[in-house]
Amino acid sequence: MRGAFSSQIYAHISPWLMSWPGTFKMAECGASGSGSSGDSLDKSITLPPDEIFRNLENAKRFAIDIGGSLTKLAYYSTVQHKVAKVRSFDHSGKDTERDHEPPYEISVQEEITARLHFIKFENTYIEACLDFIKDHLVNTETKVIQATGGGAYKFKDLIEEKLRLKVDKEDVMTCLIKGCNFVLKNIPHEAFVYQKDSDPEFRFQTNHPHIFPYLLVNIGSGVSIVKVETEDRFEWVGGSSIGGGTFWGLGALLTKTKKFDELLHLASRGQHSNVDMLVRDVYGGAHQTLGLSGNLIASSFGKSATADQEFSKEDMAKSLLHMISNDIGQLACLHARLHSLDRVYFGGFFIRGHPVTMRTITYSINFFSKGEVQALFLRHEGYLGAIGAFLKGAEQDNPNQYSWGENYAGSSGLMSTSPELGPAQRARSGTFDLLEMDRLERPLVNLPLLLDPPSYVPDTVDLTDDALARKYWLTCFEEALDGVVKRAVASQPDSVDAAERAEKFRQKYWNKLQTLRQQPFAYGTLTVRSLLDTREHCLNEFNFPDPYSKVKQRENGVALRCFPGVVRSLDTLGWEERQLALVKGLLAGNVFDWGAKAVSDVLESDPYFGFEEAKRKLQDNSGIDIILGVFPFVRELLLRGTEVILACNSGPALNDVTHSESLIVAERIAGMDPVVHSALREERLLLVQTGSSSPCLDLSRLDKGLAALVRERGADLVVIEGMGRAVHTNYHAALCCESLKLAVIKNAWLAERLGGRLFSVIFKYEVPAE
């Protein structure tokens, strides 16, 4: 009766116009895409190697997904970038306590990390792109390219000829589902619901810890409905032949409009009630008294049976769009009901980020399910096939055993320009859309102590939702940019191109901020965390892996020298006074945060501002964050017999201590303090990494080792310290054990929002309800 497929997508639509920084527009191309009749290939374009197809030198494992209009290319590369490594000096003698010697050495090393690159471009450019890849590909070990999509066989010969790679065809749906699982697991805020008339239009879903089972409805030329039960188990449960191809084909017949995008554009301007027979047409005015909505469609195209009437193209296109969207939504609901599923993901070229179709599909799902089923869309829907094909080809590398993170610096945002905004203008220029994902060295999992993982939302303020807050923070980050650039240059005094790179960083991050002003939803829910992370990604992009390493080194040196004195003075205090002093110490150390503008302003203008000033702000003695704040606190816990797991960031973020730094610091403190020394030896004090490289903390994406340790040791108190981790994120996090969140509010605006003043203290102790 019906079968439905996505593979044969004969779209020749311009791709999303992405305005990621440095958007590279192709040179004017003669062909505006000629759809299924064979694309005329333009060989004259030149591609800038540092923008698209990056890291081709190290690329391996290619996969390609060729749809009707868009090609998605995937490859795996290793990225070399500089990291600041810390290493203890070899302390043969006991002469390391000399005043001017740093506590450890920093060496900038080249580190190799794995990255996945996904590039989406119009089929028109496929030949030029293949040439480009051939020219830049150094790695010759690659012998095979995984290919999927309806166009895979059409371009098979071309690919084999150009790249001299053997084309392995992969099943379309299998790739799609593999890709879908991958993005749902690895990309936070991947899925969203679309609400046309609300602000924001996009409401992103926090990652569900259990993504299975779900229903995937792929609307290509036809519709496939697949129930996905596990990573490898899925079933085609149904489909429909009424899909994107019907909209396009029938639309072309009815309106003489040839292009899909133009049809959508027509539809967005039409009035379907001129063509459809509505309930009110059948019932007259009585529908109200009967409790019927007069605007419901009784019969699609029901009015067109009166042949003596002329119908406008717009109206017919709109009617067709409604007809198809409603039909798909209805079938999806029927299948969801049959399988007792409430999440339905939609993808395929009919959706492809088009607000018009997302709106009608959402409407239909809401109508037919009476709100019981949720229509979800994916930010990287267009890449699913390519991701899946890549994963199939890379099975021996076992990419699924790793966690991956979206690289905000290297990825284009969602729908920076909506496809229906003037498709005609874009017809002659192509744009490349990118997605880059970094392989995280260790898999990330939920903190086992989260009270309700599915409902955990790390971020305190949703800036997509809160326009005032958004405006404030975007401006705040813009204003802080100069300082960050300066700091970055200063961190690499020996580098000749530091200034140049820093400038590129500035450009890139500035552009990201501008994009986010226009499209706050570009990378999922906009939060302070995402702004901070994006900045870290951009800094890394231009080889500023740890601009604060030197600062931290110096501060740690000073603090280590102060440590014995601080501990001695604490020990003289009575128990109660000591507890207060310890907490104040934790908080005072927290003031030294280069990320906070209020603090960095003071610090930049007064290089001698330091410990004493922080002390004065809090009117008491304290120490610098980790050494003078955290370690005395930890020591106190150890003294009372508490086992402590001290978790620090895996990678650098601002001046936050990293795991590797914490190891050295602990080692140095152990040398001075027998309590810490014995605790380390007896494993009552464990230093682990969080898996994060952000000033904030997502408790649903923590290092697997940390999670295992938490479970193994039966942790019953969680202390979260710092504005990024305890206020911007996790302020509302509910845990199933006692928790203590403490921070100093270093931002006047936020302080005001929270009803306090700058440098107010948050000290939030929570006991879970019985």
Add this chain to the structure above:
Amino acid sequence: MRRHGPFHPRVHWAAPPSLSSGLHRLLLLRGSRIPSSTTLSPPRHGSLSLDGGMVNPPRVRESIGREAFGPPPASSDWLPARWRNGRGGRPRARLCSGWTAAEEGRSSTLGALLGRQRWLLRMGAGRFGAPMERHGRASATSVSSGGEQAAGGPEGRRQEPLRRRASSASVPAVGASVEGARRDRLGSYSGPTSVSRQRVESLRKKRPLFPWFGLDIGGTLVKLVYFEPKDITAEEEEEEVESLKSIRKYLTSNVAYGSTGIRDVHLELKDLTLCGRKGNLHFIRFPTHDMPAFIQMGRDKNFSSLHTVFCATGGGAYKFEQDFLTIGDLQLCKLDELDCLIKGILYIDSVGFNGRSQCYYFENPADSEKCQKLPFDLKNPYPLLLVNIGSGVSILAVYSKDNYKRVTGTSLGGGTFFGLCCLLTGCTTFEEALEMASRGDSTKVDKLVRDIYGGDYERFGLPGWAVASSFGNMMSKEKREAVSKEDLARATLITITNNIGSIARMCALNENINQVVFVGNFLRINTIAMRLLAYALDYWSKGQLKALFSEHEGYFGAVGALLELLKIP
């Protein structure tokens, strides 16, 4: 015999029995719903002229206020007015096409005639909120009728002037024993109680007056069922008012009414016993857009004088209610669409099809050689999935005669098929669209699984012949230019049919029902669709689901409405 004019158009009224001219009956009804059978007077033939030779009655636009309608007729200060219709004269211009155009020709022969006088009272209470305009019109009708006093009918029946309701002092019809039966909805009688034997009998049988119609006004088609009594006694025949007779003759002696009204002769149910009367059930349809003409005809024929109750269902019962009232002076009894549909199906299935089975199925539906239409005995009807394909589609799960629910519906129905066909091929009739479809090849238009995969898509167990994308080939300009109108019609038919089958299958699965009955006029003369539904349901359910069809596919709503009139459970 006399009666009052339709004092208020909203009243449900019925006429006294006609067995003797001396019989008067007073009927009083309240409320807007159909009177329950107990409130209906015994059947009698009303008078309706089907001739077209009527002039528009002179109108007296006069508002009649509450007082004009008088107190309840229990008191005697009202006058029976004589009502007649068929005043002769020039045919008036018709609004619309065929339906009336056809009988235009017959008009002169039918001639003008008079309705029997009846007593009719209405209780206006609770209905005075109706627009004055209507009051005025109702009154005007009475007046105008009254204005043509003593115009003799062909039978030479005595005519009494019709009195204005406003001055309705009682003027009993000559020879009529003043007798009135007043009933309210609860069926209580009051007033004079001289009742004839037959009337008593009739009352006992709770039969409404002839003519018996059931009307289903859909989005595209109006379905009308008409019961033609064949057991009319000589006495009855004599009593039968001419207009009623002419309706009978007109409807039963024609198979087409104008250019658009059609009687499905092959569907006629013969020797049916309904409410103790034997007769034939006729099935008539005409396009909904001719509804104004139909109403106009009702007005021209003074249909309202028959005091019959028009039981109507379908959305049009609501949409045209006002028109019936203001133009035709007819009060519709509106009935729930789905109730009627189910009543109709169960009833029609129970009476069979002139000795044959009503329900059928297709064996080997995909094989044009071996395909056979075979009777199906729906002895265990429940549970049943009922898919009614009209302009749109409604899907009901029926668990018992009174227990059903609407599962879902889709707007992709017969109206979509026909509408798209009109746009794509320029055809103008459903028949034409189907005829084109029968000659077309949808595989030129649709993209099949094998067009994409070269064969079956084994990974998902999809056969190569399955449609992957309806109209999918039409994305290509070359292919658009290569298809014929017939191909497009065929593809439209296949698309809509497949989709209905698919949704029906999902509903059957969700509701755990394995017999699916497809009804509705989309299936009329539409073997392609029926066979496709049969095949698709069987194939995709791996033989678990059975597609059933019914001979009277589109008429069940109308039948249900008729049954409601007759209070047949």
